[in-house]
Amino acid sequence: MPRYRMIVEYEGTGYSGWQRQQAGVLSIQEAIERAILASGQEEATVHACGRTDAGVHARGQVAHVTLAKNWPPFKLMEAVNFHLKPQPIALLDVSIVPDDWHARFSCIGRWYRYRILCRRAPPALDKGRVWSVGYKLDPNAMQAGADRLLGRHDFTSFRASLCQADSPIRTLDRLEVRAVEDEIQITAAARSFLHHQVRNMVGTLALVGQGKWTPDDVTRALEARNRSVAGPTAPAEGLYFMGAVYPEE
Amino acid sequence: MPRYRMIVEYEGTGYSGWQRQQAGVLSIQEAIERAILASGQEEATVHACGRTDAGVHARGQVAHVTLAKNWPPFKLMEAVNFHLKPQPIALLDVSIVPDDWHARFSCIGRWYRYRILCRRAPPALDKGRVWSVGYKLDPNAMQAGADRLLGRHDFTSFRASLCQADSPIRTLDRLEVRAVEDEIQITAAARSFLHHQVRNMVGTLALVGQGKWTPDDVTRALEARNRSVAGPTAPAEGLYFMGAVYPEE
Numbered sequence: 001m002p003r004y005r006m007i008v009e010y011e012g013t014g015y016s017g018w019q020r021q022q023a024g025v026l027s028i029q030e031a032i033e034r035a036i037l038a039s040g041q042e043e044a045t046v047h048a049c050g051r052t053d054a055g056v057h058a059r060g061q062v063a064h065v066t067l068a069k070n071w072p073p074f075k076l077m078e079a080v081n082f083h084l085k086p087q088p089i090a091l092l093d094v095s096i097v098p099d100d101w102h103a104r105f106s107c108i109g110r111w112y113r114y115r116i117l118c119r120r121a122p123p124a125l126d127k128g129r130v131w132s133v134g135y136k137l138d139p140n141a142m143q144a145g146a147d148r149l150l151g152r153h154d155f156t157s158f159r160a161s162l163c164q165a166d167s168p169i170r171t172l173d174r175l176e177v178r179a180v181e182d183e184i185q186i187t188a189a190a191r192s193f194l195h196h197q198v199r200n201m202v203g204t205l206a207l208v209g210q211g212k213w214t215p216d217d218v219t220r221a222l223e224a225r226n227r228s229v230a231g232p233t234a235p236a237e238g239l240y241f242m243g244a245v246y247p248e249e
Numbered sequence: 250m251p252r253y254r255m256i257v258e259y260e261g262t263g264y265s266g267w268q269r270q271q272a273g274v275l276s277i278q279e280a281i282e283r284a285i286l287a288s289g290q291e292e293a294t295v296h297a298c299g300r301t302d303a304g305v306h307a308r309g310q311v312a313h314v315t316l317a318k319n320w321p322p323f324k325l326m327e328a329v330n331f332h333l334k335p336q337p338i339a340l341l342d343v344s345i346v347p348d349d350w351h352a353r354f355s356c357i358g359r360w361y362r363y364r365i366l367c368r369r370a371p372p373a374l375d376k377g378r379v380w381s382v383g384y385k386l387d388p389n390a391m392q393a394g395a396d397r398l399l400g401r402h403d404f405t406s407f408r409a410s411l412c413q414a415d416s417p418i419r420t421l422d423r424l425e426v427r428a429v430e431d432e433i434q435i436t437a438a439a440r441s442f443l444h445h446q447v448r449n450m451v452g453t454l455a456l457v458g459q460g461k462w463t464p465d466d467v468t469r470a471l472e473a474r475n476r477s478v479a480g481p482t483a484p485a486e487g488l489y490f491m492g493a494v495y496p497e498e
């Protein structure tokens with residue numbers, strides 16, 4: 001049975017997140033599985049690289065599904081996109097991968113972007129797609145704070161209490177802060193992240209951007225290995241799963 | 250009575266456009282006038298620089314309103330934004346202007362951006378905010394076509410039949426085509442535009458981008474002074490009113 005790799009874009013607002021969770025609230029996964037069912041009468045489970053939370057968006061989520069039917073990849077993409085309408089979910093690409101290829105377990109790199117809107121007025125065009133803080137943040141101070149988190153560390157202070165990972169050790173390869181018009185955009189890359197790690201790092205860097213914290217406070221929070229010492233969790237709506245890297249690429 | 254200048258951002262989807270039009274469909278103008286009424290019990294007419302069509306968005310629409318009440322501008326902005334919620338309309342700035350300042354008649358420059366999504370998959374995150382053509386366009390050919398429209402011309406071929414302007418003569422100062430990831434973005438600037446002029450120019454340039462038209466065909470269409478000879482009107486959803494220029498700036 002062929003296995004298909006899918007690149008998925010979605011606006012997470014109104015969905016329960018990637019994974020099936022609450023009764024009555026649709027997940028991105030279910031929406032795609034239903035569209036696959038409508039396309040080819042097959043019930044199948046779609047596995048994602050990063051199981052995003054409710055309200056988190058994706059520009060390049062990676063997923064896979066194994067189907068009995070031998071679809072030309074482009075036709076599968078067209079059929080699923082047709083049945084996904086009018087939902088804000090679309091397959092950007094479909095390709096065939098080996099039977100042992102796994103969107104989550106084969107992945108060797110993930111990257112996210114977080115958008116913070118730094119103006120007094122609420123977002124109109126980007127409602128639900130940015131964290132609207134209502135004030136300016138200092139991108140240089142935030143970058144100095146971000147630099148303290150780079151590398152291999154115990155990220156317990158930035159890990160959700162519900163995180164199921166075996167180890168709190170992660171290697172953060174990239175954490176870049178960029179001012180883009182009236183936004184601060186933070187790009188994070190690592191082999192993998194802990195649950196809420198990006199949002200918790202962003203919530204902490206926002207304290208630095210406001211001048212409430214210094215970069216040294218970030219180091220202290222990291223070293224404390226205690227979630228209650230770091231900053232708050234930034235809201236889901238500013239977060240985008242941008243893409244993933246696999247060994248064959 | 251003080252006159253207030255307002256910078257407005259909005260997502261035009263679902264609105265009848267800037268101006269009051271159909272019964273039962275709210276316009277951006279009415280939405281703001283209602284929020285002003287709710288803020289200070291004043292009925293007032295809001296005048297815009299560019300009266301955008303249904304579905305057209307704005308990042309920097311300029312408008313003015315004269316009110317009996319003497320508001321600190323920031324307080325007026327806060328009150329109106331509060332009463333606009335949860336609509337995708339926000340005042341980005343409010344300032345006091347002279348009594349003879351007019352958002353439309355004082356304006357000496359306007360600029361728009363048009364976004365074309367050039368991929369097979371429909372837009373998910375940018376649903377309603379881009380023209381999704383479903384295929385690649387050649388930005389260099391489009392720029393060569395765009396260059397033929399620069400300068401002072403009779404733009405009858407690119408003017409809506411319902412256009413109420415006295416003259417079809419306009420001076421196009423800027424028409425730039427830029428490839429940005431899987432989008433083509435077209436930026437247009439002029440003192441003023443005819444009705445549908447940007448969308449009609451974009452529809453024509455899309456023909457050039459597909460290779461169906463050459464830049465010479467653009468010149469021929471312009472010289473024909475006949476709307477039926479130029480390309481189709483690009484859809485409203487890709488168009489953004491970006492900003493306006495005034496003599497005092």
